[in-house]
Amino acid sequence: MLKFVGKRLLMMIPVLLGISFVLFAIVEFTPGDPAQLILGEGATREEIEELREEMGLNDNFFVRYVRYVVDAVQGNFGTSYRTGKSVVDEVLPRFPVTLRLAFFGIAGAVIIGIPIGIISAVKQYSKLDMVCTITALTLTSIPTFWLGLMLMLLFALKLGWLPATNVENWTGYILPCVTLTAGTMAMILRMTRSTMLETIRQDYIRTARAKGASTRRIVFKHALRNALLPVITYVGMTFGIQLGGTVIIESVFSVPGMGSLMITSIRMKDSPVLMASVLLAAFCAGLVNLFVDILYSYIDPRIKSQYVKG
Amino acid sequence: MEKKKLLEIRNLHVQYKTDEAIVHAVNGVDLCVDEGETLGLVGETGAGKTTTALTIMGLLPERVGQVTEGELYLNGVDVIHAPEGQLKMMRGATASMIFQDPMTSLNPVIPVGDQILEVLELHKKDKMSHSEMEARVDQILEMVGIPAARKTEYPHQFSGGMKQRVVIAIALACEPLLLLADEPTTALDVTIQAQVLEMMRTLKKELNTAMVLITHDLGVVARICDRVGIMYAGEVVEIGTVEDIYTGEKHHPYTTGLFGAIPDLTKKTRRLNPIDGLMPDPTRLPSGCKFHDRCPHCMEICKTAPPQDITEGSHTIKCHLYDKEVQK
Missing domain, CATH: 3.40.50.300 (P-loop containing nucleotide triphosphate hydrolases)
Incomplete structure (x- = not known):
């Protein structure tokens, strides 16, 4: 198992290299001159040329890419073109904000979505199931930004219970997290319900019933572990993506997270910041994926035996 | 008697x-x-x-x-x-039941020993201690011809015939009537069929x-x-x-x-x-005898009236062909 984890961690190196290369090439092909950007509109041609030379922008593409990678490995991601601060200082304070948002958003979705999905499946076609299914369908159909704005109108403007935008203390996280939870929760609910329904029709569930097991025992001991695999994949993927920033929610609630940082840096052609944030997002997604795979192997012995063999 | x-x-x-x-x-x-x-x-x-x-x-x-x-x-x-x-x-x-397809009858994420143990836990909890139940699992596995040491393995590690033996072990663990x-x-x-049948006959x-x-x-x-x-x-x-x-x-x-x-x-x-x-x-x-449209001996009455059971000693047949003999 340890060998498997080590192998997977090593495999992340080529993945990150690949991503950085593609990213570097895209930035290269987009129009705009960093030297011009830093010096502003009033700079003369000589000044720009001088700065370009100084920054090494006149070198060959591959030379610059290798230089970037070598620097990055040593923890130097350059300085922001926009603010002149070190990229690490730009990105790091924002990451915990996004992490909190994504974590509580997912946690809420899992805590609400999975149990309700199970109940919904076990009591298929009951009134409760109808209500849950319709609610879930509604929530998945509502655009996130609209839901966010409505919640903001209600709780911040009308009732004045919660702040609309400030994430200085925890109350500011409630609205963005709830908005984020709503959509994910609805998806998790629907997935749990459908995989659960599929699982409780399996032959081994009938075997368990023939043993005299109660419905509760069948659901929790026999069906749940089998039904949760696809749900875990979905949760892992969504969490991985959200760690890279939840752009819409961050813009609606003006949350200073990774998503808004990425958008700003794209708009301002602040390529060092962009590169670093995308790489961080990719790294997180890779870690979450690895974690999900390890979790998988504990749930399903068939998968574990594949890992151990390989 | x-x-x-x-x-x-x-x-x-x-x-x-x-x-x-x-x-x-x-x-x-x-x-x-x-x-x-x-x-x-x-x-x-x-x-x-x-x-x-x-x-x-x-x-x-x-x-x-x-x-x-x-x-x-x-x-x-x-x-x-x-x-x-x-x-x-x-x-x-x-009463317990053995299902048709052993490939899907066992829970893939639970070791086979625990699946046998479960039926004991459900029915013999007040009569047996946990160690007695474990011993019974070993015993019943040996009875169906699986080494007790394999009880910690999962269903995917067993072949089809072995899985059916496990299913039989589950069914017989509590000695049902x-x-x-x-x-x-x-x-x-076919070869496994013969083995399994022979085993079922002996166990029975x-x-x-x-x-x-x-x-x-x-x-x-x-x-x-x-x-x-x-x-x-x-x-x-x-x-x-x-x-x-x-x-x-x-x-x-x-x-x-x-x-x-x-x-x-x-x-x-x-x-x-x-x-x-x-x-x-x-x-x-169909009306009458449900077999009438495929029956080589179909008579008029078969198409309208459902046949009654006709018993002779231990033998019972549901067919109009033998109606007359009873009347005789």
Whole structure:
């Protein structure tokens, strides 16, 4: 198992290299001159040329890419073109904000979505199931930004219970997290319900019933572990993506997270910041994926035996 | 000494109700099984064999499957009207069931030992300590021919025949009075079939368990069963001892057809000799005798009046052909 984890961690190196290369090439092909950007509109041609030379922008593409990678490995991601601060200082304070948002958003979705999905499946076609299914369908159909704005109108403007935008203390996280939870929760609910329904029709569930097991025992001991695999994949993927920033929610609630940082840096052609944030997002997604795979192997012995063999 | 009746089914009717149609799966089945006896149930796919077995276990699919008529007593318990709690006590302890496909009958994420242990935990908790139960798991695994050391392994580490042995171990762990085996060997290859059947026969004798063996295979029935019931379109058309069915002279035309369909290895025949036609659609059953449109001896009365059971000793046939003999 340890060998498997080590192998997977090593495999992340080529993945990150690949991503950085593609990213570097895209930035290269987009129009705009960093030297011009830093010096502003009033700079003369000589000044720009001088700065370009100084920054090494006149070198060959591959030379610059290798230089970037070598620097990055040593923890130097350059300085922001926009603010002149070190990229690490730009990105790091924002990451915990996004992490909190994504974590509580997912946690809420899992805590609400999975149990309700199970109940919904076990009591298929009951009134409760109808209500849950319709609610879930509604929530998945509502655009996130609209839901966010409505919640903001209600709780911040009308009732004045919660702040609309400030994430200085925890109350500011409630609205963005709830908005984020709503959509994910609805998806998790629907997935749990459908995989659960599929699982409780399996032959081994009938075997368990023939043993005299109660419905509760069948659901929790026999069906749940089998039904949760696809749900875990979905949760892992969504969490991985959200760690890279939840752009819409961050813009609606003006949350200073990774998503808004990425958008700003794209708009301002602040390529060092962009590169670093995308790489961080990719790294997180890779870690979450690895974690999900390890979790998988504990749930399903068939998968574990594949890992151990390989 | 007369043997005690373990299972009594009288005039059982079961329907599956779906949005499109009502499927008449079982239409008036009468059966009884004595303690320690083995009854074979033979018939085509869709004859209602599995549905009968599921009804005995109280395991008809919820909402869809319904008993519309009839009585069913298992060891004195009225299964059709018993509350779920009582059925739970019964399943696995009084009666247990072996399902057709061992590949899917075991939970893939639970070690096989724990799956056997579970049935003991559910029924013998007050009588056995945990270590006694563990010992019983080892013992029953050895009985079905699997080394006890393999109990921590998962189902995917076993072959099909081994899995079916585990399923049998689960079914026999609590020494039930009745074992329902629903085509236990159909999914296995022929050599494994023989082994599994031989094992089931030995275990049955050791534990004195009664068994209902559902199968397509008349050869298997001849080897294991005491009595045989032939099912067609949800009815038992003929029932009797193995001798009655295999060597007797009078038969239901369907039974004759079934035996006629077995190829004879000693004769040169170019084609198999099947029964013409198909099983009737269970949503629209024919009037009168349900076999009449395929029957080579069909008479006018067969098309209108359902035949009655005609009993001679241990042998019962449901056919108009023998009506006159009774009147004589």
